[in-house]
Amino acid sequence: MVILLDASVLIEAERGSFDLQQFLDEHSDDGFALSAITASEMLHGVHRATTRHRARREAFVEGLLAQIPVLPFDLLAARIHARLWADAASKGLSLGAHDLLIGAIAVATGCLVATRDRRSFPNIPGLDVVLV
Numbered sequence: 001m002v003i004l005l006d007a008s009v010l011i012e013a014e015r016g017s018f019d020l021q022q023f024l025d026e027h028s029d030d031g032f033a034l035s036a037i038t039a040s041e042m043l044h045g046v047h048r049a050t051t052r053h054r055a056r057r058e059a060f061v062e063g064l065l066a067q068i069p070v071l072p073f074d075l076l077a078a079r080i081h082a083r084l085w086a087d088a089a090s091k092g093l094s095l096g097a098h099d100l101l102i103g104a105i106a107v108a109t110g111c112l113v114a115t116r117d118r119r120s121f122p123n124i125p126g127l128d129v130v131l132v
Contacts (some may be wrong), residue, residue, distance in 0.1 A: 001128075002031040004071070004106045006099075006115035007041040010034075014060045023114070023132060030112075033069045035105045037098050053096045073101060077108040084124060087123055096120045 013020035024032065034042075042061045049057045073081075081104035088095050097101075099120035106113045112128045115121050121129045 002033050002109070002111045003027060003130065004033050004035055004102065004109075004111040004113045005038065005068070006102065006113055006117060006121070007038045008116040009114050010038070010064065011045070012116060014057060015057060018116075018132065032070075033071050033109075034064065035074050035102045036070055037101045037105070039065060039070050040043060041098060069104050071109055071111075073105055074108070077101075077104045080104040080107050081090055084126075087125065088123070095123060100124065 009020070009023075011020060012018035027109055042064065046054060046058045046061050081101060084104055084107070085095075088100070096117075096119075099117065102113065103121060103124040105111075105124050107124075107130075112130050114120050114130045114132055116132060118131060121127060122131070
């Protein structure tokens, strides 16, 4: 099964507090992907970085984008997102807007989400989550 890597995992890897290579090796039978939303979050981090950190962060992010496929937010994901969003709202659940978009992409494509976020992703119905 393909594992969609969340920004929380990638940020910790970039900071050196999570061994992404070990995680990838441990799950080598699975494929990996990023959502277009996660790609945007990571690129946003590059643009917000100080001059001192920008080159290192950009190299890290561009390396990921060159090696890991990026899944788009398409019409199927939009339909799933709308349903998940409405269901969450009717239950009074407050889920991160980006997390809900990423979750919809994962549900639409049958991916797991690898994340360190224990608030939003585990509360998205139908989403399989790997907490790291």
